Amino acid sequence: YECKCLIIATGAYPRPIGCKREGEFVGKGVSFCATCDANFFEDLEVYVVGGGDSAVEEALYLTKFARKVTIIHRRDELRAAKSIQEKAFANEKIDFLWNSVVDEIKGDGLVESMVVKNTKTGELTEIKADEEDGTFGIFVFIGFKPSSELFKGKVKMDEKGYIITDDDMKTDIPGVFAAGDIRQKSLRQVVTAAADGAIAAVQAGKYIEENE
Numbered sequence: 001y002e003c004k005c006l007i008i009a010t011g012a013y014p015r016p017i018g019c020k021r022e023g024e025f026v027g028k029g030v031s032f033c034a035t036c037d038a039n040f041f042e043d044l045e046v047y048v049v050g051g052g053d054s055a056v057e058e059a060l061y062l063t064k065f066a067r068k069v070t071i072i073h074r075r076d077e078l079r080a081a082k083s084i085q086e087k088a089f090a091n092e093k094i095d096f097l098w099n100s101v102v103d104e105i106k107g108d109g110l111v112e113s114m115v116v117k118n119t120k121t122g123e124l125t126e127i128k129a130d131e132e133d134g135t136f137g138i139f140v141f142i143g144f145k146p147s148s149e150l151f152k153g154k155v156k157m158d159e160k161g162y163i164i165t166d167d168d169m170k171t172d173i174p175g176v177f178a179a180g181d182i183r184q185k186s187l188r189q190v191v192t193a194a195a196d197g198a199i200a201a202v203q204a205g206k207y208i209e210e211n212e
Helices: 034-041 053-062 082-090 190-210
Strands: 006-008 012-014 045-049 068-072 094-097 100-107 111-118 124-128 137-140 144-146 176-178
Touching (some): 034 053, 034 137, 053 068, 053 082, 053 137, 068 100, 111 137, 176 190
Parallel strands (some): 006 176, 045 068, 045 137, 068 094
Antiparallel strands (some): 100 111, 111 124
């Protein structure tokens, strides 16, 4: 394909746990968005995988719906900002499972149990859903991965694979722009992606006019 200019808007996707059978249960107990799916777990138990700002903030949000929220973190302390941590520690609905990672998710159609591995001892523990509930939620917040494999070595990126642009969405290649979650940026929300797209579209139009 040939074009006069290009806008890259391939976005980013939530980083998965990478445990056994995870893919089978996405949308069936495994979620990457608390605001999207929290209401499905009203009065149920949920587990949040992660220890950064987003994980703890989402855990706090989930307490508005879930009966109990347990944060699973691979280390023995959170990475979230102290102010956020303090809110979590003070919340009676939030519990913590330290030095742990999810090794496997089990169930028949819905999540029914998960196997958790201790990162220090290697010990495996199976956590089963309450018999009356039959299921529980697993919310994953361990970062995002940019969909930028196609452009590696062709456009300038940061160490995580996000495309670097200026305020006009211009990359280091004339005529190539980037918009949305594929960009290196501090806030990844719909409102910023839409703004990026508007800027990129206007700048692309100007580029074509100036180079015809």
